[in-house]
Amino acid sequence: MNHAGMILALSLGDFMLYSVLYQKKLVPRWLTGWGLIGIALAIFASLLFLFRFTDVITPVYLGLNLPLALQGIVLALWLITKGFYPTTMILETTPKR
Numbered sequence: 001m002n003h004a005g006m007i008l009a010l011s012l013g014d015f016m017l018y019s020v021l022y023q024k025k026l027v028p029r030w031l032t033g034w035g036l037i038g039i040a041l042a043i044f045a046s047l048l049f050l051f052r053f054t055d056v057i058t059p060v061y062l063g064l065n066l067p068l069a070l071q072g073i074v075l076a077l078w079l080i081t082k083g084f085y086p087t088t089m090i091l092e093t094t095p096k097r
Contacts, residue, residue, distance in 0.1 A: 004050040007065075011039045011046075014068070031075060038068030 014035065022032040045064035048054045054061050 004046045007042055007046040011043050014039050027075065027078060031071070031078060034071045035068065035075065038071045041065070042068045 018032045018035040018039070021027050022029060022036070041064045045054070045061050048064075049056060049061060
């Protein structure tokens with residue numbers, strides 16, 4: 001249950017994060033789109049494991065979780081090197097008159 005339950009809970013949190021990043025355009029849309037696709041694949045992998053169509057240490061399970069893992073690394077490197085788009089943050093925080 002650990003691999004199914006934890007991945008499903010983590011995917012829900014990731015979905016909320018990438019949805020906000022996508023809507024507010026704080027990082028490039030291709031990066032958040034990659035994350036949303038990776039979440040769908042990770043949920044599919046967890047469901048395959050939950051219903052015993054695959055096991056944890058198999059190429060299928062690891063391959064379905066690989067895009068989200070790589071996306072997390074790319075997002076971290078993007079935020080370290082480039083950060084958020086500052087113009088988007090300024091536009092969102094200034095009061096409207």
